[in-house]
Amino acid sequence: MRSVGICGIGHTKFGKYPGPFLDMLCEAALGAMDDAGAPGGPQSPIDQILVSTMGAGILNHQSSVASAVADALGLCPAMAETVENGPASGGSALKLGYMAIASGLCDCVLVVGGEQMTRVPGPVATDFVSTMLHPEAEYRPGLTLPAFVGMFSRLLMEKNGITPRDLALIAVKDHANAMLNPLAQLHKPLALSDLMDETETRRRDRVIADPLRLYDVCPMSDGAAAVVLCAMDRAQALGLRGPVRIAGIASATDTHVVANRADPTRLDAVRVSAQRAYKMAGLTPADVDVAELHDAFLILELAESEEAGLFPRGTAHLALRRGETSLGGRLPVNPSGGLKAKGHPLGATGISQVAELVLQLRGQAGARQVPGARTGLAVNFGGFGNNVVATLLTTRGEDA
Amino acid sequence: MRSVGICGIGHTKFGKYPGPFLDMLCEAALGAMDDAGAPGGPQSPIDQILVSTMGAGILNHQSSVASAVADALGLCPAMAETVENGPASGGSALKLGYMAIASGLCDCVLVVGGEQMTRVPGPVATDFVSTMLHPEAEYRPGLTLPAFVGMFSRLLMEKNGITPRDLALIAVKDHANAMLNPLAQLHKPLALSDLMDETETRRRDRVIADPLRLYDVCPMSDGAAAVVLCAMDRAQALGLRGPVRIAGIASATDTHVVANRADPTRLDAVRVSAQRAYKMAGLTPADVDVAELHDAFLILELAESEEAGLFPRGTAHLALRRGETSLGGRLPVNPSGGLKAKGHPLGATGISQVAELVLQLRGQAGARQVPGARTGLAVNFGGFGNNVVATLLTTRGEDA
Numbered sequence: 197m198r199s200v201g202i203c204g205i206g207h208t209k210f211g212k213y214p215g216p217f218l219d220m221l222c223e224a225a226l227g228a229m230d231d232a233g234a235p236g237g238p239q240s241p242i243d244q245i246l247v248s249t250m251g252a253g254i255l256n257h258q259s260s261v262a263s264a265v266a267d268a269l270g271l272c273p274a275m276a277e278t279v280e281n282g283p284a285s286g287g288s289a290l291k292l293g294y295m296a297i298a299s300g301l302c303d304c305v306l307v308v309g310g311e312q313m314t315r316v317p318g319p320v321a322t323d324f325v326s327t328m329l330h331p332e333a334e335y336r337p338g339l340t341l342p343a344f345v346g347m348f349s350r351l352l353m354e355k356n357g358i359t360p361r362d363l364a365l366i367a368v369k370d371h372a373n374a375m376l377n378p379l380a381q382l383h384k385p386l387a388l389s390d391l392m393d394e395t396e397t398r399r400r401d402r403v404i405a406d407p408l409r410l411y412d413v414c415p416m417s418d419g420a421a422a423v424v425l426c427a428m429d430r431a432q433a434l435g436l437r438g439p440v441r442i443a444g445i446a447s448a449t450d451t452h453v454v455a456n457r458a459d460p461t462r463l464d465a466v467r468v469s470a471q472r473a474y475k476m477a478g479l480t481p482a483d484v485d486v487a488e489l490h491d492a493f494l495i496l497e498l499a500e501s502e503e504a505g506l507f508p509r510g511t512a513h514l515a516l517r518r519g520e521t522s523l524g525g526r527l528p529v530n531p532s533g534g535l536k537a538k539g540h541p542l543g544a545t546g547i548s549q550v551a552e553l554v555l556q557l558r559g560q561a562g563a564r565q566v567p568g569a570r571t572g573l574a575v576n577f578g579g580f581g582n583n584v585v586a587t588l589l590t591t592r593g594e595d596a
Numbered sequence: 597m598r599s600v601g602i603c604g605i606g607h608t609k610f611g612k613y614p615g616p617f618l619d620m621l622c623e624a625a626l627g628a629m630d631d632a633g634a635p636g637g638p639q640s641p642i643d644q645i646l647v648s649t650m651g652a653g654i655l656n657h658q659s660s661v662a663s664a665v666a667d668a669l670g671l672c673p674a675m676a677e678t679v680e681n682g683p684a685s686g687g688s689a690l691k692l693g694y695m696a697i698a699s700g701l702c703d704c705v706l707v708v709g710g711e712q713m714t715r716v717p718g719p720v721a722t723d724f725v726s727t728m729l730h731p732e733a734e735y736r737p738g739l740t741l742p743a744f745v746g747m748f749s750r751l752l753m754e755k756n757g758i759t760p761r762d763l764a765l766i767a768v769k770d771h772a773n774a775m776l777n778p779l780a781q782l783h784k785p786l787a788l789s790d791l792m793d794e795t796e797t798r799r800r801d802r803v804i805a806d807p808l809r810l811y812d813v814c815p816m817s818d819g820a821a822a823v824v825l826c827a828m829d830r831a832q833a834l835g836l837r838g839p840v841r842i843a844g845i846a847s848a849t850d851t852h853v854v855a856n857r858a859d860p861t862r863l864d865a866v867r868v869s870a871q872r873a874y875k876m877a878g879l880t881p882a883d884v885d886v887a888e889l890h891d892a893f894l895i896l897e898l899a900e901s902e903e904a905g906l907f908p909r910g911t912a913h914l915a916l917r918r919g920e921t922s923l924g925g926r927l928p929v930n931p932s933g934g935l936k937a938k939g940h941p942l943g944a945t946g947i948s949q950v951a952e953l954v955l956q957l958r959g960q961a962g963a964r965q966v967p968g969a970r971t972g973l974a975v976n977f978g979g980f981g982n983n984v985v986a987t988l989l990t991t992r993g994e995d996a
Contacts, residue, residue: 197700218731250660253653253680253727258735260650260682260728260852263983267730267852273868275847276983277688278680280653282660288677292692298699300597327653328660330667331618335658447675452660452667468673583663583676 200297201439202589203304203431204232204424205551210381210539212314213418217256221247222268224420224544225308229269232424232436234304236270241304241434242424244296245269245276248289248309249543252278254324255312265308275302282328283492284447284578285309286421286546287585291445293425303430310420311541321416325542328579333453342413344454344580345493346405352461352495353407355510360399360407362513364391366494367411367536369522374533376523376564381417381539412494417539421548440554443571444477444588452582465584466503466575473573473586474505481505483592484527485569486556488549490577491534497521500575501529504586523564531556531564546576546585553589599828600697601839602989603704604632605951610781610819610939612714617656621647622668624820624944625708629669632824632836634704636670641704641834642824644696645669645676648689648709649943652678654724655712665708675702682728683892684847684978685709686821686946687985691845693825703830710820711941721816725942728979733853742813744854744980745893746805752861752895753807755910760799760807762913764791766894767811767936769922774933776923776964781817781939812894817939821948840954843971844877844988852982866903866975869986873973874905877988881905884927884988885969886956888949890977891934897921900975901929904986923964931956931964946976946985953989 206227213220226236234241247262258264262276281288286309293305313321322340329335329344352358368388374380391401391411401410424436431439448468451457457464474480484506491497498512506527507515515521521529532538532552535545553572555561571590578584606627613620626636634641647662658664662676681688686709693705713721722740729735729744752758768788774780791801791811801810824836831839848868851857857864874880884906891897898912906927907915915921921929932938932952935945953972955961971990978984 216732251653253651254657254659256731257654258727258731259654259680260979260983262681263728263849263979264730264852266849267856267982272850273848273865275691276681276849277692277847280659280678280680281662281676291675292677292695295692295695295699295701298701299695301695301698327658328663330664331656331658332616447677448673449663449666449676450672452664456667465673579660579663582667583660 197298198300199428199441200294200425201428201441202423202554203426203436203439204228204234205554206231206422207379207548207551208420209379210417210419210541213312217258217312218264218268220312220420221265221308221310224310224422225265225269225306228422228424234424234436240271242271242306243274244302244305245271245274246289246293246305246307247278248285249278249311250280250282250285251311251324254327255316281583282578283542284546284576284583284585285543287576287587288447290546290550290587291447291585294442294445297425297427303427304434305425307425307547308420308422309543309547311543312418313416313541314418330452342405342408346408349407349495352499355461356513358498358513361392361396362516363412363494364388364399365516366497367391370530370534370537373523373531373564374537377533377538380533380537381415382537414492414535414540417541419539419541419544421544421551423547423551440557440589440591442587443479443590444473446472446476447583447585448472449583450581452579454580463499463503463581465581466500469584469586470504473588477588479571479588483571484573485571486531486566487529487573488532488552489529489575491530491536492540494536496577497529504573504575528566531566549574549576550587557589557591597698598700599841600694600825601828601841602823602954603826603831603836603839604628604634604824605954606631606822607779607948607951608820609779610817610941613712613818617658617712618664618668620712620820621665621708621710624710624822625665625669625706628822628824634824634836640671642671642706643674644702644705645671645674646689646693646705646707647678648685649678649711650680650682650685651711651724654727655716681983682978683942684946684976684983684985685943687976687987688847690946690950690987691847691985694842694845697825697827703827704834705825706822707825707947708820708822709943709947711943712818713816713941714818730852742805742808746808748860749807749895752899755861756913758898758913761792761796762916763812763894764788764799765916766897767791770930770934770937773923773931773964774937777933777938780933780937781815782937814892814935814940817941819939819941819944821944821951823947823951840957840989840991842987843879843990844873846872846876847983847985848872849983850981854980863899863903863981865981865984866900869984870904873986873988879971879988883971884973885971886931886966887929887973888932888952889929889975891930891936892940894936896977897929904973904975928966931966949974949976950987957989957991
């Protein structure tokens with residue numbers, strides 16, 4: 197099987213995007229093509245485009261977006277498809293792009309994902325997000341994601357002794373990291389005292405879905421991110437920038453109906469997808485220097501880091517308290533600011549996570565650089581953990 | 597690169613489906629799994645699921661459908677994604693499934709596609725279909741697919757001397773074929789005299805978008821179709837039915853804005869995708885024994901058959917008049933009844949076309965069997981020809 201790497205990354209500023217959906221996707225795509233040294237037009241090495249979006253139909257009332265991207269970028273007659281897997285759409289498009297190249301049918305694939313969530317009223321966006329739940333068992337009775345994660349949080353907090361202050365610590369870390377990321381949505385310094393009262397036992401921010409409070413939840417975002425993938429053995433001949441190798445990429449599903457899980461606090465699809473990716477890469481959790489985890493709700497950062505083997509079960513919040521996951525710590529998590537502070541335009545997120553890892557592994561992450569980062573893990577979490585994509589990038593073994 | 601084949605096919609009756617969208621997808625998927633000999637549950641050889649649908653979001657207000665399918669079929673933790681490419685979504689999912697196996701990352705992939713179009717009022721369905729047009733240049737000014745194809749038909753009919761009677765001949769052929777297909781939507785015998793007046797110069801059926809009339813256009817349909825793909829060298833070890841080999845599969849894009857094409861009567865994406873598929877297969881148009889073409893509008897059957905090299909340009913209607921494309925003719929086209937009479941649930945169509953070819957190549961097509969069929973071509977047409985998938989199946993070279 198051919199080895200596949202990332203030659204270029206592109207990223208819009210997350211937040212509000214004023215233009216059409218197509219323009220936003222193209223802005224990120226052109227950034228990635230420029231970064232990779234891949235021209236558009238008849239000379240382009242790109243032979244396949246994959247667009248990831250969850251809401252093109254529901255929010256933008258558009259289909260066939262991949263064809264529009266191919267045309268707008270002058271890449272016809274390149275092949276083009278749209279990929280959807282809820283908030284893990286970006287990771288899924290990456291995975292299918294990897295397969296396209298690994299199969300030998302393609303040499304160079306543009307993967308671009310985006311979402312435009314801020315134009316609709318909040319309740320419409322919340323309803324849209326809820327469509328990822330099971331249509332009969334969960335959506336129809338009226339469950340929303342915050343309500344769901346509220347219940348999950350209560351269970352996991354009681355089980356592991358996670359406190360509201362622990363969640364606030366993640367928010368403070370993510371906001372601090374986002375201050376160092378010019379493309380992050382929230383550039384708002386945040387101190388622990390902004391979120392906790394004087395006794396450091398009670399949160400000051402308002403309740404969203406008990407025990408979740410405002411700063412435990414990511415914002416609604418517009419944004420797009422893109423990467424150019426290439427066969428490692430073809431990048432030089434195609435005139436592309438030296439790629440960062442994708443060592444492992446895999447996904448896994450879990451029961452769509454969360455109530456059917458034996459233990460609702462376990463996220464088996466994170467565990468299985470990460471195990472598959474480690475196995476494919478020949479790496480272990482101990483090799484990971486930096487991680488981008490899917491903290492659409494902050495509690496997920498803790499749960500995912502344990503399922504992915506980065507910390508023993510029930511201990512991630514202790515590592516957090518010791519500062520191990522902060523920049524400068526042993527294993528920085530979400531140096532980009534995470535979904536919480538960088539923003540979470542659903543279809544873009546999986547690609548944005550991997551774009552951050554590329555910067556880190558290139559040593560180009562500026563003020564948020566994790567020194568000496570050689571291996572990065574991204575976890576892109578779909579549904580309520582029903583479909584998760586894990587990706588490992590590494591520069592190990594490249595010296596030989 | 598590993599060779600990939602189809603071990604099983606499944607197909608709902610096209611027409612109106614009374615149950616939930618998920619049930620319809622699962623009915624087709626279970627049919628394909630049963631036909632392939634692939635169990636569900638922990639013993640299943642299926643390691644990837646691809647669901648094709650254009651309207652899950654717009655029509656069904658659902659996302660993450662692939663995860664729901666994985667769960668409903670007991671296939672977790674198999675990987676799962678949804679693929680969208682307008683009316684060519686099915687062909688695109690097949691292509692990505694092929695890549696998944698060819699890459700070596702998967703051995704066995706379930707591809708299932710469907711659409712539920714009859715529950716919404718006609719104008720809503722027509723609007724939904726129009727979302728595949730360019731969002732600013734075509735959709736916003738109010739173009740619909742029938743209006744578009746009316747203009748295309750006028751140009752091509754004048755250029756090549758195609759008459760309204762020629763189009764009626766296709767409808768008569770397709771309806772006759774559909775009478776032999778128990779899963780077709782329209783079981784309605786149709787004589788040329790039903791559509792033409794006594795002079796055989798004027799059509800009797802009502803105008804949809806001049807010069808298109810009612811019988812030139814496919815119906816609105818519900819339906820789902822599925823196939824189980826497997827690596828040719830793994831099927832026996834996995835206990836699956838002997839596969840029909842996919843010799844070639846490729847797609848191509850053309851300008852999304854049709855007005856930007858040098859000649860609006862040319863369908864370059866059909867030509868390029870077919871050429872790519874022939875090249876991959878080491879076959880030529882002369883090898884094709886049976887074809888399933890995308891006749892959502894009947895004129896497309898003629899245009900596609902020429903672009904795919906089955907007839908010299910400007911002559912397909914002459915072959916039609918001679919009966920060459922009828923059952924018993926030299927090169928039967930749309931023995932299934934085609935989109936016109938079998939029905940056209942958008943996300944299912946590309947898979948349904950290939951399922952028909954599997955039946956033909958197995959010699960299991962019953963009363964509509966093309967005798968001795970060894971090689972079949974499917975053309976799945978997305979947008980207005982902006983994104984086309986061509987697939988070649990063959991049993992040639994299997995005797996050795």
